[in-house]
Amino acid sequence: MPETLKQERSLQDLKEKARSLRLDVLEMTTRAGSGHPSSSFSSVEILTALYFGDILRYRSHQPNWPERDRFILSKGHAAPLLYAVLSHAGYFEREMLWRLRQVDSPVEGHPIQNKLPGIETTSGSLGKGISVGLGHVLGGRLNGLKYRVYVLLGDGECEEGQIWEAAIAAAHFKADNLIAIVDYNKYQETGPISREMALEPFAAKWRAFGWHVEEADGHDVGSVIEKLKSAQAVTGQPSVVIAHTVKGKGVSFVEADYTFHGRALKPEQAEKAREEILCS
Amino acid sequence: MQLGEKAGLKPSKPMRDVFGDAFLELCRQNPKIVVLDGDLCNTTKTLAVRQEFPERFFNIGLAESNMVSIGAGLADCGFIPFITSMSSFLLCNAYDQLRLSIAIAGLNAKVVGSHGGITLGKDGPTAMAIEDLALMGGLPTFTILVPCDPTSMHLAVRAMAEHVGPVYLRSSRVAIPHIYPEDDCPFEIGVANTVRQGSDLTIIGCGIMVAAALDAAAILAEEGIQARVLDMHTLRPMDTQAIAAAARETGAIVTAEEHLLHGGMGSNVARAVGATHPVPMRFIGLADTYTDSGDPYDLLKKYGMTAEDIAQAAREVVAAKGETAGA
Numbered sequence: 001m002p003e004t005l006k007q008e009r010s011l012q013d014l015k016e017k018a019r020s021l022r023l024d025v026l027e028m029t030t031r032a033g034s035g036h037p038s039s040s041f042s043s044v045e046i047l048t049a050l051y052f053g054d055i056l057r058y059r060s061h062q063p064n065w066p067e068r069d070r071f072i073l074s075k076g077h078a079a080p081l082l083y084a085v086l087s088h089a090g091y092f093e094r095e096m097l098w099r100l101r102q103v104d105s106p107v108e109g110h111p112i113q114n115k116l117p118g119i120e121t122t123s124g125s126l127g128k129g130i131s132v133g134l135g136h137v138l139g140g141r142l143n144g145l146k147y148r149v150y151v152l153l154g155d156g157e158c159e160e161g162q163i164w165e166a167a168i169a170a171a172h173f174k175a176d177n178l179i180a181i182v183d184y185n186k187y188q189e190t191g192p193i194s195r196e197m198a199l200e201p202f203a204a205k206w207r208a209f210g211w212h213v214e215e216a217d218g219h220d221v222g223s224v225i226e227k228l229k230s231a232q233a234v235t236g237q238p239s240v241v242i243a244h245t246v247k248g249k250g251v252s253f254v255e256a257d258y259t260f261h262g263r264a265l266k267p268e269q270a271e272k273a274r275e276e277i278l279c280s
Numbered sequence: 281m282q283l284g285e286k287a288g289l290k291p292s293k294p295m296r297d298v299f300g301d302a303f304l305e306l307c308r309q310n311p312k313i314v315v316l317d318g319d320l321c322n323t324t325k326t327l328a329v330r331q332e333f334p335e336r337f338f339n340i341g342l343a344e345s346n347m348v349s350i351g352a353g354l355a356d357c358g359f360i361p362f363i364t365s366m367s368s369f370l371l372c373n374a375y376d377q378l379r380l381s382i383a384i385a386g387l388n389a390k391v392v393g394s395h396g397g398i399t400l401g402k403d404g405p406t407a408m409a410i411e412d413l414a415l416m417g418g419l420p421t422f423t424i425l426v427p428c429d430p431t432s433m434h435l436a437v438r439a440m441a442e443h444v445g446p447v448y449l450r451s452s453r454v455a456i457p458h459i460y461p462e463d464d465c466p467f468e469i470g471v472a473n474t475v476r477q478g479s480d481l482t483i484i485g486c487g488i489m490v491a492a493a494l495d496a497a498a499i500l501a502e503e504g505i506q507a508r509v510l511d512m513h514t515l516r517p518m519d520t521q522a523i524a525a526a527a528r529e530t531g532a533i534v535t536a537e538e539h540l541l542h543g544g545m546g547s548n549v550a551r552a553v554g555a556t557h558p559v560p561m562r563f564i565g566l567a568d569t570y571t572d573s574g575d576p577y578d579l580l581k582k583y584g585m586t587a588e589d590i591a592q593a594a595r596e597v598v599a600a601k602g603e604t605a606g607a
């Protein structure tokens with residue numbers, strides 16, 4: 001019997017969860033003086049839906065439970081968010097969060113597998129996540145296990161050739177328990193995707209590669225949950241949920257300035273940001 | 281003259297065929313082995329495994345980056361992935377994946393690069409791996425194995441599966457002779473084998489160049505020079521003790537490898553010699569260049585990697601040793 005560990009929460013609870021994750025990311029990166037808050041903010045509702053919206057099956061007290069669903073953070077620079085989520089989910093103590101990016105701490109700048117419970121793969125160099133997830137799919141088949149594998153990608157990350165190698169292969173292997181989610185915030189590091197390296201027609205590309213496509217409002221946890229559930233029902237092909245998001249979501253002056261990519265907020269900026277997040 | 285002929289060694293098969301035999305045997309014994317192929321199983325010699333164990337064999341196609349990261353996922357599921365392709369294509373296309381998906385966390389994944397060195401010959405420099413040992417040297421958690429003969433290849437394949445952690449194994453296309461008895465030889469990861477005793481100098485080789493080193497030793501013996509020959513089958517962890525003992529006891533060292541001199545076995549041996557017991561050294565391998573396409577033996581000759589080249593280097597170090605002693 002597949003086991004669901006998380007209770008259904010009301011959407012209001014999930015919204016609260018998202019808010020506190022944003023605040024944690026803000027505090028972690030501001031204290032560390034570096035990191036990727038804007039890329040993390042963009043994915044908050046997606047991870048909230050996965051970990052707290054009754055989508056991902058996991059046991060934080062048994063991180064290597066063989067039947068667990070896998071969450072592969074391919075856009076590894078959203079590490080602060082992953083750490084915050086894992087601590088909220090009970091994988092490790094909250095105090096760990098404040099050791100982000102410090103020497104002798106396992107809370108590395110980008111996630112390193114085996115350093116902390118709950119990290120399924122090493123990431124940071126972009127483009128690898130679908131492939132690693134497909135390895136888990138093939139391994140699960142050989143082991144006779146029926147878990148699902150969720151992979152979170154950035155949109156700029158989808159410029160990597162390996163993403164499309166993996167897209168071909170996942171369709172070839174009919175990996176219907178593989179669900180990719182694209183944090184489609186329309187920005188990469190140096191500017192808007194449409195200007196730097198246009199990806200549209202994006203959904204059509206995935207369809208052409210043999211994938212089932214869903215589109216969600218990536219900041220509406222309910223929408224993300226609904227589309228993930230539709231993807232779960234698909235058979236014979238992998239699915240991608242294109243989640244429309246805003247980079248820096250929740251903090252107006254970060255949303256308005258893509259050059260915040262890869263920059264922590266200064267303490268006075270963080271104070272303003274905190275107020276905005278609390279009032280949202 | 282074939283490799284090993286001067287030393288009177290018995291000829292055998294191409295190294296890749298030996299690998300194929302050893303690997304099939306391993307897959308029969310260990311159900312946890314899975315194979316990832318970059319559409320080259322016919323030439324890397326994993327085809328027999330594909331035929332016998334189709335469910336454990338995945339042709340990922342011409343997508344080496346994808347293949348390596350998929351292998352990482354399979355390792356996470358408790359399997360022992362053998363990621364196989366021609367070395368140059370695999371390592372050069374998927375270096376970031378080897379580093380990120382496997383090396384940093386030290387996953388239990390195995391990489392086999394066939395067609396190592398220049399002796400694949402006629403396909404030319406685009407297909408040759410003259411830099412694989414340097415590249416794998418750049419991934420600190422990888423054990424690096426370069427076996428030299430059929431018996432040691434069988435044992436290396438078994439040892440790499442038993443070792444927990446990432447391992448790279450280099451195989452090559454050229455036919456190699458038997459250096460060890462066909463039923464057994466010592467093979468412990470990180471422990472070099474002395475394949476010939478001698479006290480005037482030591483020749484340290486790996487892969488096919490161990491046979492060339494033994495040929496060189498036979499040439500030198502006719503001149504009254506007795507060379508010790510070490511089979512440095514493991515490049516990491518390197519047997520610093522055996523190197524230090526060779527330096528101390530024989531006073532001069534020549535290294536021989538089918539690889540760029542830059543970043544290969546010789547430069548690592550030199551580091552060990554320099555740190556323990558500095559002695560005169562010479563280095564046989566590929567100087568900073570790509571080679572022509574051509575017959576393997578013509579290439580070894582043109583690029584200064586024959587037994588005679590090793591013997592000449594040996595004469596020079598032995599002479600240099602005398603000068604140092606006299607000074």
Ligand SMILES: Cc1ncc(C[n+]2csc(CCOP(=O)(O)OP(=O)(O)O)c2C)c(N)n1
Nearest residue numbers: 039077124125126154155156157187188189
């Ligand atoms: C292979 C690789 N190239 C470059 C980088 C540097 N880098 C980190 S994030 C980033 C932009 C990523 O954009 P996107 O995927 O859209 O992520 P977002 O931050 O917008 O969520 C770049 C270029 C990297 N981490 N990996």
Ligand SMILES: [Mg+2]
Nearest residue numbers: 155156187188
């Ligand atoms: Mg983006």
